[in-house]
Amino acid sequence: METAAPDLIGPREEDILSALTEQAYRQLPIALVVSLVNALLLTGVLWGGIEKATLLIWLACLVSVTAFRFRTLRAFSDPQRRIRVDDAVWRRVFVAGACAAGFVWGGAGLFLFHPSSLAHQVFLAFVLGGMVAGGVPLLSPLNRAYPCFAIPIVLPMTLSMVLVGDRVHWIMGMMILIFGIAMLSSSARVRRLFQDATDMRLKLASSIAEGSALQEMLRIDELTRIGNRRFFEEQLGNEWRRGDRAHATLAVISADIDHFKAYNDRYGHPAGDRCLFGVAQAMAAALQRPGDAAARIGGEEFAFVLPQTSLLGAEQVAERIREAVWDLNIPHAASPIAERVTVSLGVASSDHASVASEADLIRASDAALYEAKRRGRNQVATIAP
Numbered sequence: 001m002e003t004a005a006p007d008l009i010g011p012r013e014e015d016i017l018s019a020l021t022e023q024a025y026r027q028l029p030i031a032l033v034v035s036l037v038n039a040l041l042l043t044g045v046l047w048g049g050i051e052k053a054t055l056l057i058w059l060a061c062l063v064s065v066t067a068f069r070f071r072t073l074r075a076f077s078d079p080q081r082r083i084r085v086d087d088a089v090w091r092r093v094f095v096a097g098a099c100a101a102g103f104v105w106g107g108a109g110l111f112l113f114h115p116s117s118l119a120h121q122v123f124l125a126f127v128l129g130g131m132v133a134g135g136v137p138l139l140s141p142l143n144r145a146y147p148c149f150a151i152p153i154v155l156p157m158t159l160s161m162v163l164v165g166d167r168v169h170w171i172m173g174m175m176i177l178i179f180g181i182a183m184l185s186s187s188a189r190v191r192r193l194f195q196d197a198t199d200m201r202l203k204l205a206s207s208i209a210e211g212s213a214l215q216e217m218l219r220i221d222e223l224t225r226i227g228n229r230r231f232f233e234e235q236l237g238n239e240w241r242r243g244d245r246a247h248a249t250l251a252v253i254s255a256d257i258d259h260f261k262a263y264n265d266r267y268g269h270p271a272g273d274r275c276l277f278g279v280a281q282a283m284a285a286a287l288q289r290p291g292d293a294a295a296r297i298g299g300e301e302f303a304f305v306l307p308q309t310s311l312l313g314a315e316q317v318a319e320r321i322r323e324a325v326w327d328l329n330i331p332h333a334a335s336p337i338a339e340r341v342t343v344s345l346g347v348a349s350s351d352h353a354s355v356a357s358e359a360d361l362i363r364a365s366d367a368a369l370y371e372a373k374r375r376g377r378n379q380v381a382t383i384a385p
Contacts, residue, residue: 154180
């Protein structure tokens with residue numbers, strides 16, 4: 001198992017490492033393109049100054065390493081292959097690819113170093129320095145990736161300069177070495193910045209998710225697992241405003257379980273809770289459109305919001321709800337109307353002349369529910385014309 005960076009502590013350590021791994025692979029295409037382009041430019045400039053066989057062998061090595069890293073990127077981008085491999089393995093493979101690229105570019109500092117042309121030497125140092133500097137933002141997210149890339153580049157080029165022996169080349173070699181050390185220090189700081197930023201992003205995402213879950217919980221009835229009164233009022237308000245803008249009809253159904261107090265008295269409150277849960281789930285399942293909403297707004301009281309639904313359409317939905325509860329066949333020996341649990345429902349819609357607000361719509365559905373009870377319960381009643 002890969003050892004995490006020492007400054008990564010806490011329960012989010014693995015999440016941070018995973019996020020940094022993904023970030024490193026996301027940036028890998030840029031590194032591969034830049035590496036190939038610089039290799040072609042270097043080969044073109046040194047062509048004729050360095051033996052062609054040496055140039056071509058070096059270029060072939062770089063292309064091979066780039067192809068390996070590209071295949072690794074393809075594999076990491078495949079969700080099916082990625083989940084079969086531990087993140088620590090992907091990190092090790094990424095670091096290995098960075099090391100291989102570093103050694104190939106470091107080989108350029110040895111084998112492509114022109115022995116007598118200062119212009120070629122300066123150009124080679126410029127290209128290698130650019131690779132070292134450019135690798136800081138691309139390779140720093142993962143621990144050890146950048147040092148494995150930069151050190152094999154800096155040391156050979158420094159050695160080639162120093163071995164020339166004169167004062168100018170010795171100074172140039174020391175400058176390259178100092179530059180490499182500075183880049184290593186910068187990479188360490190950049191890596192810490194990546195870690196801190198990733199940690200903050202994960203904390204923020206976690207806080208947002210927790211806040212969303214809490215808000216969702218505040219809108220769910222704990223017993224029945226459908227919406228509660230707050231959810232119902234929010235849905236009704238939102239749909240009323242949407243319907244008002246679109247000139248669409250909004251329907252509301254009010255429902256009560258018939259003689260539920262008698263059910264509790266006969267079977268006990270635990271059985272009553274089970275009854276409420278079963279009835280609520282059956283009624284919610286009877287709604288067939290994603291926009292329709294079911295809520296428990298009281299003890300045995302329920303309400304339904306049906307956007308873009310006419311009075312006739314809402315009446316049909318209410319009848320489907322009533323039949324769903326009837327089909328549960330929950331025994332209710334204390335009921336004077338049936339030997340099973342039943343519901344009464346009242347239906348109203350916003351296109352009725354008496355409905356001018358959300359409150360009017362609720363009052364109208366409650367009045368229709370009262371009418372359904374007056375007629376004997378276990379039935380659907382609609383607002384009077």
